[in-house]
Amino acid sequence: MTAESQTRAAHPPGSRTVRVPLGDRSYDIRIVHGDESGGFGPFAREALEATRAGRSCRSALVVTDSNVRALAARHAEALAAQGIAAEVAVVPPGEGSKSLEQAAELLDRLIALRADRHSAVVAVGGGVVGDLAGFVASTYARGIPLLMAPTTLLAQVDSSVGGKVGVNRPAAKNIVGAFHQPSGVWIDTRSLDTLPPRELRCGMAEVVKYGVILDPAFFEAVERAAAAVLALDPAAVAPVVARCCELKAGVVSEDEREETGLRAVLNFGHTIGHAVEAVAGYGGPFQHGEAVAAGMVAESRLAERLGWIDPGLTDRLSRLLRLLGLPTSAPGLDPRALIAAMTLDKKNAGGRIRFVLPRALGSVELTDAPAEGDVRAVLDELTAAD
Amino acid sequence: MTAESQTRAAHPPGSRTVRVPLGDRSYDIRIVHGDESGGFGPFAREALEATRAGRSCRSALVVTDSNVRALAARHAEALAAQGIAAEVAVVPPGEGSKSLEQAAELLDRLIALRADRHSAVVAVGGGVVGDLAGFVASTYARGIPLLMAPTTLLAQVDSSVGGKVGVNRPAAKNIVGAFHQPSGVWIDTRSLDTLPPRELRCGMAEVVKYGVILDPAFFEAVERAAAAVLALDPAAVAPVVARCCELKAGVVSEDEREETGLRAVLNFGHTIGHAVEAVAGYGGPFQHGEAVAAGMVAESRLAERLGWIDPGLTDRLSRLLRLLGLPTSAPGLDPRALIAAMTLDKKNAGGRIRFVLPRALGSVELTDAPAEGDVRAVLDELTAAD
Structure with missing residues (x-):
């Protein structure tokens, strides 16, 4: 980029x-x-x-x-x-x-x-x-x-x-x-x-x-600044907001109308996240950001199953999300209902579920490679009782 | 163009x-x-x-x-x-x-x-x-x-x-x-x-x-083919439809989003025409094309008053419209109501009414030059009893 x-x-x-x-x-x-x-x-x-x-x-x-x-x-x-x-x-x-x-x-x-x-x-x-x-x-x-x-x-x-x-x-x-x-x-x-x-x-x-999805150095900066941002320290908040805007601006400027597939990188965590939101019920226990947090963890686990990343990355992501008070699982939801919701997702092509999955910290790829068994396995893990 | x-x-x-x-x-x-x-x-x-x-x-x-x-x-x-x-x-x-x-x-x-x-x-x-x-x-x-x-x-x-x-x-x-x-x-x-x-x-x-607005030779062709087109002779209709599409395509391709003012040439007859349609009442005695026909004649008279064209052009336009069974006036409408309706037109800038007026057969110009008196005079003529 x-x-x-x-x-x-x-x-x-x-x-x-x-x-x-x-x-x-x-x-x-x-x-x-x-x-x-x-x-x-x-x-x-x-x-x-x-x-x-x-x-x-x-x-x-x-x-x-x-x-x-x-x-x-x-x-x-x-x-x-x-x-x-x-x-x-x-x-x-x-x-x-x-x-x-x-x-x-x-x-x-x-x-x-x-x-x-x-x-x-x-x-x-x-x-x-x-x-x-x-x-x-x-x-x-x-x-x-x-x-x-x-x-x-x-x-x-x-x-x-x-x-x-x-x-x-x-x-x-x-x-x-x-x-x-x-x-x-x-x-x-x-x-x-x-x-x-x-x-x-x-x-x-x-x-x-x-x-x-885009910037390992920024991920590290957020790890360091998490507490200060949650405390709304202006010196911590402003650079975080500005960097997010820069990163999104870069993506949008290269795929303004979502035609080349590049803009799809922004959907990391959202395929499963949207399903969590829909199955739990809009306005229910998961707000959008919470569902995305759990979705990112599950999709990161899916990337592990493809051999794209090692478990350390998912663990690090989960730690940061927990530090920020965000959920990393969705205990009690029905995995079959989540799959049904994902199958309806408008970003799918030809019936296979498409995901944006990490290749490394700061790099993701749009793929329909995950087999149904792997998807089901990460959803079982996601929805298991804590 | x-x-x-x-x-x-x-x-x-x-x-x-x-x-x-x-x-x-x-x-x-x-x-x-x-x-x-x-x-x-x-x-x-x-x-x-x-x-x-x-x-x-x-x-x-x-x-x-x-x-x-x-x-x-x-x-x-x-x-x-x-x-x-x-x-x-x-x-x-x-x-x-x-x-x-x-x-x-x-x-x-x-x-x-x-x-x-x-x-x-x-x-x-x-x-x-x-x-x-x-x-x-x-x-x-x-x-x-x-x-x-x-x-x-x-x-x-x-x-x-x-x-x-x-x-x-x-x-x-x-x-x-x-x-x-x-x-x-x-x-x-x-x-x-x-x-x-x-x-x-x-x-x-x-x-x-x-x-x-664009093509004197086409105007002459329509004069010659008017009866055949109304009789739906395919040999007459198809070239007329095709030429209109070509002419509109040319305008649209140079001002797709109505930003440069060029696309405004398509509004000849429509400033007064829209007012006639609105004042007479939508679904009333004037369908859109009929209101535009009367509007074109009135706006052509307005161009005469600016000294842009001579009366022969308006007379020729009126003859063709009558040949096609279209109205060239709007007897009985209230000229003040027409002016009020035009003042609301979204194409106006700074309160003056804007018109697209002929400079010659095949050439028009967007202008707010007409004085209120001239506008009133052509509307009086337009609405006078036949």
Whole structure:
């Protein structure tokens, strides 16, 4: 991977900027800790006007949920100070808002605001708000600019970068959507101060994933900084978030629309993880990050069975996940139900289950090599009573 | 305009092919009259597999309305004969089906079919079916291939070419959508045999438009062939449809996402036309093509007032439209209501109404030059009792 992304000169003081290189859809991720100097407004205006042939931005709909509506209101004021008339739309927190029906309400709100090509959507919140607001931006008037201000660790290191937006249908998650790159991403790590600890840990599962799939040195850095990150030490959190964004930017820039298979590396832990989430029940005992943590361990064991890695790597991964308070197994789930759920996964080709498995720390490969017996064995291990 | 499109060697015998040059989103429009040799299936398969990195196509949802469901069923059989398992979804005819709610039903149908990246959507019908099915294809799994088989003249010369897809909201038409280029367009002009004559005439309004905005020789050819086209003489219809597709392909290939302003030339007659349609009431006395016909005449008069053309051009345009049985005025409508409707048009910038006006036969220009008085004068003329 030729990671073209880079951490640029700090601006404003103390901030980091990661560039996502995507030709004329390139954009900046700005990472700050506490926006004392009022950087959000100028960043948003510049980002929103840099896209769409430099068209001026005159109005915005700020989409948020009730957990962070105060922050959204401050962002709306900052936009107004930049000459961008902003209104705030508050949706209920939780996955239920990621629906076509909720999207329709926001689209009607944009119509009522007479939003046009000089308007934008600004998402302030976690993954649900980002995916929903992004879908609205991708379809209103065939696409208007989108600014992401993710407030959860998971959204900051994962869902706000890469352009995937969408909503659920009752029978399938994330099935309706688009690739719609944001014009910019504003990450204030101070948002994490009010995040429930469980959600912080869930975000750390994706952080660990980046180390395993792409960057052994980063994996080691996370091992060293785990306690400081969980304690929200700004000096530890900011470089972790920035490196994850750089790593994801590198992948996305080489496979923007998930066509070459390269972007699939991001799915390490997710084949089994998604099955764990689905079988345990959405909103049940496993949040997404927790299911991915257990899935990474099981998939690492699967790589052992292929002879790709030695058990030491899986043990090291498990230790780090436990240190971060994440599960490494899913005792009590039905292995046959997990296999059935994986067989439905949309990334499969020709009926065989496809996995992204480690070849070494920092290197993974997309494969359908695992035999059914090996898959079953690691699922038995995963679901055995502790 | 450097029209890169071309009419290629006939294949199968008697057919015409127009290439839409859009880099890796390029596609063919195949124009036939009566598919005796069973060309649809092979064309569809080849077109659907040429896109998306040559991924094989294994299943398709054929979307149609009850007017042409028999044709859609034949197309589904032809797909099945190519190894593409096809089901037909029938929506009610009419603009009411161009809704998010109807799109949601079709998306759920795709989920039930377990559609994946090896699936496609095939639209068989007029503009409503094409726009709706195209929107579904653009959003399912973040975009799957789309094949268009337009059955109305309007859809054949206009809406099936160019990648604009979308649905309405109660408060705004076409406000939710995407740019999603089809993988291919299959035009069988024999479909026109069963089209209501009024719809045929409406399609001819857009045909005339292409001559005015881009091609004086084509305008003259339409003048000569008008009676033969209305009589559905295949020797007259096919070259007209093909030339319109070539002209639109040329515009779309230079401004795929309506960013440079070039694509705006297609809006000649539409600024006033849309207002006529809206003020008279959708589904009312003016169908879209009829409103555009009256709008073209009024906008041509506006160009006279700017001194851009002499009255002879407008008179010639009016004669041709009357010959085709199309209206050249909108007696009885309220000019103030028309102005109010135009002020809401999303193509305006900074409050002034923008028009695409002729500089000569075959050449138009986007402008906000018309003074309010001139606009009012042409609208008074447009709406005066005959």
